[in-house]
Amino acid sequence: LRTVDELIHAIRRLAVRGAPALGAAGALGVVLAAREGGDLTALKERAARVAQARPTAVNLSWGVARALEKLDGGADAVLAEALEILDEDERLNRAASAHAAEIVVGLCDRRPLRLLSHCNAGHLATVAWGSALGVVWHLHERGLVESVLVDETRPLLQGARLTAWELAQAGVPYRVQPDSAAAAAMARGLVDCVLVGADRIAANGDVANKIGTYGLAIAAHHHGVPLVVVAPSSTVDTSLASGAEIAIEERAPEELRTFVGATVTPPDADVFNPAFDVTPAELITAVVTECGRYRPPG
Structure with a gap:
């Protein structure tokens, strides 16, 4: 999955599913949103679309919000936070x-x-x-x-x-x-x-x-x-x-x-x-x- 649209499609058709997996996907969605360029408003709009892809599953919006908190540190900080979510999930x-x-x-x-x-x-x-x-x-x-x-x-x-x-x-x-x-x-x-x-x-x-x-x-x-x-x-x-x-x-x-x-x-x-x-x-x-x-x- 290389774009926000591809990720949203995968989530909606349940290729990516399960609350913890969706949390990780939400954070990685912010990484994809950052890589697609544009200003901060456009990035946040793309991230919001990811968060809304499955409204019942709170982990999805949680993962998005957690990654967005690192925006001030730049794209590398957002990626590091997404990878931390991946690492901590098994624990x-x-x-x-x-x-x-x-x-x-x-x-x-x-x-x-x-x-x-x-x-x-x-x-x-x-x-x-x-x-x-x-x-x-x-x-x-x-x-x-x-x-x-x-x-x-x-x-x-x-x-x-x-x-x-x-x-x-x-x-x-x-x-x-x-x-x-x-x-x-x-x-x-x-x-x-x-x-x-x-x-x-x-x-x-x-x-x-x-x-x-x-x-x-x-x-x-x-x-x-x-x-x-x-x-x-x-x-x-x-x-x-x-x-x-x-x-x-x-x-x-x-x-x-x-x-x-x-x-x-x-x-x-x-x-x-x-x-x-x-x-x-x-x-x-x-x-x-x-x-x-x-x-x-x-």
């Missing part, structure tokens, strides 16, 4: 997932553990290691994972296409399931803990994440299954009092009208296709960052 992900792994071990008596994953929050959603899947890597290294149930994550199948691949590469036993099977799996006692990432966390602990997370949380709460959210602290947006203030992106209707290239609905079918939903804090067992368990201010 933060490892720390957050290590904290979360200890919390999961404390919450769940059964050994080895049967985990459930939604969407993709591993290496492919971060610069390195992963957030929610990072917990799986920690637990797998300790021999504590029996298997992972992988929600396929319709409509774009991030679970089936990405998470399943990551688990296979790591040698972690897994099974892919339709999203609609998750509640039944919990009812049958097949899930000890649900692990998810986050795209934005409000000050009160409400969490915006991939569509379907809210339904998972309701089912998990009903069946007494812990649901643990893992994300870097940059995903926490204390400017928003609650999840009611989080803007929810809606995706193109074609994502639902087609499946693996085949049209599956009437061509003109109306579509409701939100990319994210908001899970209330009271349905979440723990939100975990590199600082440990998140506690709302006050």
Whole structure:
């Protein structure tokens, strides 16, 4: 990716995705904006376009803002800040997932553990290691994972296409399931803990994440299954009092009208296709960052 327009296109079509990865992309977008020349106003306008490419994911605008803070130091300072974000991402992900792994071990008596994953929050959603899947890597290294149930994550199948691949590469036993099977799996006692990432966390602990997370949380709460959210602290947006203030992106209707290239609905079918939903804090067992368990201010 060599231009701001190319980066924005890649973000919007989800070639670049995942909250931590978007944070790094946002900072690098400012580097690209600086290289395209023009005055300061033009640079900031290009940077703002990058920040707005995915409105729900706070890490994108966070990365842009962090890089813009270094503008007074020149292009080299902006690049250095972007590279620092890249370097620190793995450290933060490892720390957050290590904290979360200890919390999961404390919450769940059964050994080895049967985990459930939604969407993709591993290496492919971060610069390195992963957030929610990072917990799986920690637990797998300790021999504590029996298997992972992988929600396929319709409509774009991030679970089936990405998470399943990551688990296979790591040698972690897994099974892919339709999203609609998750509640039944919990009812049958097949899930000890649900692990998810986050795209934005409000000050009160409400969490915006991939569509379907809210339904998972309701089912998990009903069946007494812990649901643990893992994300870097940059995903926490204390400017928003609650999840009611989080803007929810809606995706193109074609994502639902087609499946693996085949049209599956009437061509003109109306579509409701939100990319994210908001899970209330009271349905979440723990939100975990590199600082440990998140506690709302006050």
